[in-house]
Amino acid sequence: MLKLIRFILKTxxxxxxLLFLIVVLIYSILIGLLTRKENEILSSFFTTYIIGVLTLxxxxxxxxxxxxxxxxxxxxxFTLPLKKTEMAVALYLAQFLAxxxxxxxxxxxILPYEGKNAVNEELIVxxxxxxxxxxxxxxxxxxxxxxxxxxGLSAALGAWALLPFVGVNYSFTSxxxxxxxxxxxxxxxxxxxxSIVSFRELENAEIGLMKSNTGGSAIFRKTEHFYGxxxxxxxxxxxxxxxxxxxxxxxxxxxxxxxxxxxITYPVIVVFFISILYAYLAIREHHFNFVIFFGTLYAGIFxxxxxxxxFLSHERAWLGFSSMRADMYWRHICNAKIxxxxxxxxxxxxxxxxxxxxxxxxxxxxxIFTLITVPLFTPVSIxxxxxxNAYQIVDTDMMAGQQxxxxxxxxxxxxxxxxxxxxxxxSIIFAAITVFVMLAIYYSLTxxxxxxxxxxxxxxxxGYI
Amino acid sequence: MTAMQGAGIYMNDVHKSYGNRPAxxxxxxxxxxxxxxxxxxxxxxxxxxxxxxLVGLLKPDAGDIRVMGLxxxxxxxxxxxxxxPEDASPYGTLSVRExxxxxxxxxxxxxxxxxxxxxxxxxxxxxxxxxxxxxxSRGNRQKLSIALSIIHRPSVVLLDEPLNxxxxxxxxxxxxxxxxxxxxxxxxxxxxxxxxxxxxxxILISAGRNIWTGSMHELEQHASGSETIESAIMRLxxxxxxxx
Numbered sequence: 247m248l249k250l251i252r253f254i255l256k257t258x259x260x261x262x263x264l265l266f267l268i269v270v271l272i273y274s275i276l277i278g279l280l281t282r283k284e285n286e287i288l289s290s291f292f293t294t295y296i297i298g299v300l301t302l303x304x305x306x307x308x309x310x311x312x313x314x315x316x317x318x319x320x321x322x323x324f325t326l327p328l329k330k331t332e333m334a335v336a337l338y339l340a341q342f343l344a345x346x347x348x349x350x351x352x353x354x355x356i357l358p359y360e361g362k363n364a365v366n367e368e369l370i371v372x373x374x375x376x377x378x379x380x381x382x383x384x385x386x387x388x389x390x391x392x393x394x395x396x397x398g399l400s401a402a403l404g405a406w407a408l409l410p411f412v413g414v415n416y417s418f419t420s421x422x423x424x425x426x427x428x429x430x431x432x433x434x435x436x437x438x439x440x441s442i443v444s445f446r447e448l449e450n451a452e453i454g455l456m457k458s459n460t461g462g463s464a465i466f467r468k469t470e471h472f473y474g475x476x477x478x479x480x481x482x483x484x485x486x487x488x489x490x491x492x493x494x495x496x497x498x499x500x501x502x503x504x505x506x507x508x509x510i511t512y513p514v515i516v517v518f519f520i521s522i523l524y525a526y527l528a529i530r531e532h533h534f535n536f537v538i539f540f541g542t543l544y545a546g547i548f549x550x551x552x553x554x555x556x557f558l559s560h561e562r563a564w565l566g567f568s569s570m571r572a573d574m575y576w577r578h579i580c581n582a583k584i585x586x587x588x589x590x591x592x593x594x595x596x597x598x599x600x601x602x603x604x605x606x607x608x609x610x611x612x613x614i615f616t617l618i619t620v621p622l623f624t625p626v627s628i629x630x631x632x633x634x635n636a637y638q639i640v641d642t643d644m645m646a647g648q649q650x651x652x653x654x655x656x657x658x659x660x661x662x663x664x665x666x667x668x669x670x671x672x673s674i675i676f677a678a679i680t681v682f683v684m685l686a687i688y689y690s691l692t693x694x695x696x697x698x699x700x701x702x703x704x705x706x707x708x709g710y711i
Numbered sequence: 712m713t714a715m716q717g718a719g720i721y722m723n724d725v726h727k728s729y730g731n732r733p734a735x736x737x738x739x740x741x742x743x744x745x746x747x748x749x750x751x752x753x754x755x756x757x758x759x760x761x762x763x764x765l766v767g768l769l770k771p772d773a774g775d776i777r778v779m780g781l782x783x784x785x786x787x788x789x790x791x792x793x794x795x796p797e798d799a800s801p802y803g804t805l806s807v808r809e810x811x812x813x814x815x816x817x818x819x820x821x822x823x824x825x826x827x828x829x830x831x832x833x834x835x836x837x838x839x840x841x842x843x844x845x846x847x848s849r850g851n852r853q854k855l856s857i858a859l860s861i862i863h864r865p866s867v868v869l870l871d872e873p874l875n876x877x878x879x880x881x882x883x884x885x886x887x888x889x890x891x892x893x894x895x896x897x898x899x900x901x902x903x904x905x906x907x908x909x910x911x912x913x914i915l916i917s918a919g920r921n922i923w924t925g926s927m928h929e930l931e932q933h934a935s936g937s938e939t940i941e942s943a944i945m946r947l948x949x950x951x952x953x954x955x
Contacts, residue, residue, distance in 0.1 A: 464846040470809050472816040473823060480816035490804040507804050560804050564796045565859060568766055569817035571786045640800045699770060699784060706768045707729055711796045 247332050254336035258314050259343060260650035267347060274354030281357075295540075296356060297419045300349065300377070301407045305400040307345055307385040313451050314340040316648075317641055324452045334448035338382065341448070344649070346382035349374060356422065369426035376433035377418050383437070383444035390447070466507060477570055478578055485582035486589065489513055490556050513590045517545075521597040528601055528609070535608050538601070542612040542671055545594050546620045546663040549587050554627035554659065557583060559639040563702060564711050573698035580625035580692045587621035614677040615670035622684040623666070625691050627659040632701055634658075638710050715777055719744035719867055719895030720765060725774030727760055727919075734760040735919040737774070742912070744779065744866075747896035749906035749927075751944060752916040758899040759797060761916070762869045765897070766794040778867050779895075790818070793865030797872045797899075799856035801844050807831075807855050808840040811862060818863040830858040833888055835881070849876045857885060861892070868892065871899045873909070903940050915947055922951040 255264070314337060353374050357367065388396060409417040415428035470487060472480045491506045527537040557579065567575050588595075595617035601609035634655040666684075670677035691697065715721045720742040727735040735757045742748050750758050763769040764776055767784035781788035801810045811830065815823040831837045834854040839847060847855065853876045861868065868889070874882050886908050889896065898909050906913060906927070913930045915923040923930075934943040 464843060465841045466806055466809075466843060469806065469841065470812075472809070472812040475816040477817045477819055480813055484805075484813060488804070560802060562800065562802055563768055564766075564794055564799065565802065565814055566817070567768065568789060568792070568794055569814065570789060572767070572784060574786075639803060702768060703770050706763055711768075711799075 247335070250328065250332050251336045251339060254314075254340050255343070257316070257318075258340050258648060260648055262651040263649055263654070264343075266651050266654065267343065271347070271350060274351045275357075276354075278354035278357035293422050296352065296422055297407055300352065300418075301404060303348065304381055304384070304403055307381050308388045308391075308396050308399050308403070312389045313337065313386055313448065314344050315451055320452060330449040331445075333451070334445045337448040337451060338386070338445065341386050341444075342378070342382045345385040346378035346380075349378040349381055366424075366426055369430055370421055373418065373421040373426050373429045373433060376430060376437055377421070379437050380418075380433060380440060383440040386444045387440075387447050468509060481575075481578045482582050482585070485579070485586050486510060489586070489590070490560050510586070510589060514593065517590055518593040521593040524594065525597040525601060528597075528606055529604070535606065538598075538606070538608045538612050539668075539671055541594070542598075542615055543664060543667040545591060545616055546623070546667050547660050549591055549620050550623050550627040550659050550663055551656075553583050553587055553624050554631050555637075555656075557628055558631055558636050561638070562711070563706055567702050571695075572702045573693075573695040576698040576701070577692045580628070580688075583624045583628065584621040584688075587624045588617065591616050591620060608671045610674045611671045611677040614674065614681060615667055618681050619666055619670060619677070619684050620663070622681070622688050623659070623663060626662070626684075626687055629691055629701065630659050631656050632705055636705055636708065636710050715775075715780065717743060718777065719746065719779055720748075720897055721775070721777040721780075722761070722765070723775040725761075725764065725776060726772045727757075727764060727769065728772055733919055735764075735771075738916065738919060739921055740914055740924075742895055742897060742914075744895050745893070746912060747910040748898070748912040748914055749910040750897055750899040750914050750916065751901060751903070751906060753901065753948060756916045757919040758901075758916065759871055760919075762794065762796070762871050762897065762899055765867075765869055766792055768794075790863070791866045792869065793860045793863065793867070793894075794869045795856055795860040795871060795873055797875070799853065799860075801852065801855050801859055803844045806841050806843055807836055807847070807851075810844065810855060810859060814859050815862050820863050826862060826864075830862060833884065834858055835884070850878060850881065853877055854881065854885075857888075861888070864892075865894060867895045867897075869897050869899075870909075872902075872905075873898060873900075874902075874905050903944070915944060917948045917951050918955070920951070920955075923947055 259267075353371060356370060356374070388399075391399065406417050407419045409415070410420050410423045410425065415423075415425040416432040418429050418433055420426060420429035420432070470484070472483060475483055487510055488507050489510050489512075491508060524537060524541045528535055528541070531537050561579075566579075569575070595613055598609050598613035598616055602613050635653045637653075666680050670680050715723075718741050720740060722738055722740040725735050725738045726733070738757065738761065740761070750761060752758050760769065764771055765778060765783055767782075767789065770784075776783055778788045778792055781791075783789075783792070801807075802813065805813060808827065808831075811827045812823065815827060820826055831840055834857065836851065836854055836858065839851055842851075844852060844855070857873060860870070870889075873889075874885060877885060889909060896910060897914075898906065900906050900909075910927065912926050913924070914921060915930075930943070931940055933947065934940050
């Protein structure tokens with residue numbers, strides 16, 4: 247049994263990554279414990295913030311969840327005479343490390359705001375552990391659901407999260423609204439049946455995976471046409487008409503890969519509605535404008551990660567880069583991604599412009615950052631990921647390979663975006679300087695023949711074809 | 712007249728390493744334009760690396776490479792070169808037809824619609840033209856990859872294990888498509904029956920070096936008595952390993 251667990255974990259997570267997870271976990275808990283203050287209560291902003299983030303993470307797991315299975319498992323591991331229960335336990339642990347553990351990290355951020363109340367502290371820790379088990383279970387069965395079922399489940403989860411605000415405390419959000427006991431009871435009630443279902447699923451992981459693989463439509467709803475397009479026009483048409491979505495869940499890399507394609511109109515509409523909510527909340531905020539601050543930051547992070555991963559996951563060096571000179575192809579791809587990012591974020595930039603005209607503080611800097619800096623940063627994000635963590639998606643519906651510490655480097659752009667976002671929002675002068683710096687970086691990245699060829703060579707050497 | 716002139720594929724003393732691991736150690740190859748050669752060698756001999764260098768996806772550490780006299784990463788060389796990697800995977804976010812249209816447009820193929828229809832029919836992909844690549848069987852994915860590699864009617868064709876995953880009737884169709892092309896071929900394979908079907912010459916490489924070049928007929932003559940051609944190749948490679 248232990249051998250199997252070791253094997254499953256070893257093949258899915260590298261040792262340095264596991265060590266890194268342990269260090270982050272200890273750091274998070276220690277920081278949480280050390281920064282607590284007497285009788286401090288969670289501020290309303292942070293209550294909403296934590297509930298919002300955790301609910302979004304759970305919805306993300308519902309949509310992108312999957313079982314930590316790799317292709318070699320189907321070819322070799324599942325053909326071995328192993329006990330199904332042992333396999334389920336080992337896979338559940340791997341599943342926990344890939345999904346549920348991220349919720350445990352939140353302990354460090356919750357404890358400081360809960361004060362030194364011993365009863366709450368133990369209940370909150372228990373509640374967070376139960377929450378992480380719930381997420382692990384949901385993520386291991388969600389691949390069985392169709393998109394509309396996932397949407398229904400997400401809506402139900404959202405409603406469940408809001409229950410304490412209408413006086414019903416049996417929700418996980420009660421962990422953060424001063425009633426952790428109710429949260430623990432509610433989580434226990436859900437955890438028991440869902441864990442059983444999850445174990446059943448993992449016992450028959452192979453059959454489950456096969457069923458989910460054979461599901462779904464074999465054709466796209468809308469067909470793209472490239473007749474009569476020049477080579478350059480074809481690149482822009484491909485990138486500006488459609489957005490390829492890649493579902494990749496997991497701390498360091500991808501747990502399960504799903505690929506879908508939507509018309510670019512859909513993300514623009516979604517961002518449009520988010521922008522209305524964003525503008526409404528920003529107008530209502532009277533003190534330091536957290537809405538603009540966090541809204542701008544997350545839009546930047548989301549856009550740069552989404553578009554860089556979208557390109558790297560789906561690009562084919564043997565087709566794209568072999569069709570024209572490497573630097574030419576690279577430059578047009580970067581420009582197309584910049585325009586794609588501008589298009590998707592345009593409603594948010596429009597909201598920032600409207601807020602600026604209404605003299606809402608920080609909105610002018612946010613406008614410049616969202617409309618220009620974030621799109622210009624997309625090639626930088628692609629370059630960083632291409633240099634350190636270029637995942638090319640070939641087989642879908644399973645883990646692409648072992649998750650390792652190197653993949654954490656793909657979060658490096660997040661750091662850059664965060665710094666640029668903060669300084670841009672705080673000062674319009676810094677926002678302008680950031681734009682000029684980004685323009686210079688963009689130019690040097692996209693106008694060097696040697697750099698493009700070096701990047702391509704590096705990718706191909708790592709097996710990216 | 713230099714060796715490079717008149718050569719479809721020319722490599723002279725090419726070295727390529729991946730980090731500290733050498734893949735090619737002074738490989739030299741000279742294939743006259745219009746000739747068809749198989750690149751034969753054991754696993755790790757440097758066959759795939761050779762093709763990637765010829766298509767300009769990799770840069771050599773040292774040595775000279777020319778495709779029809781052109782530098783492989785130049786736009787002129789890319790226009791005339793068709794490349795099929797091993798286990799090729801087309802764009803997963805496009806359908807079969809969209810893949811052909813997109814690559815056809817990128818390569819500026821004239822009469823693209825007619826060319827696509829021709830390839831869809833030749834490779835029996837007509838029924839799958841609207842299919843997502845992710846929903847294709849491995850064999851159909853390989854057929855699409857072959858179509859993508861020759862959509863622009865290249866005059867230099869570089870193929871890495873082209874008949875992998877194909878059933879026997881499809882193998883025959885693909886062989887006849889290649890036979891009908893007027894191009895220089897370099898086919899990487901370690902299966903002799905495929906090499907004999909697709910090419911008339913052979914280049915044996917081992918540990919990143921060229922150890923033998925000649926016609927298929929000459930290679931077959933290396934086999935003595937009841938010895939198979941595969942055994943003869945093994946013997947040539949073993950003697951080279953001993954010599955180095």
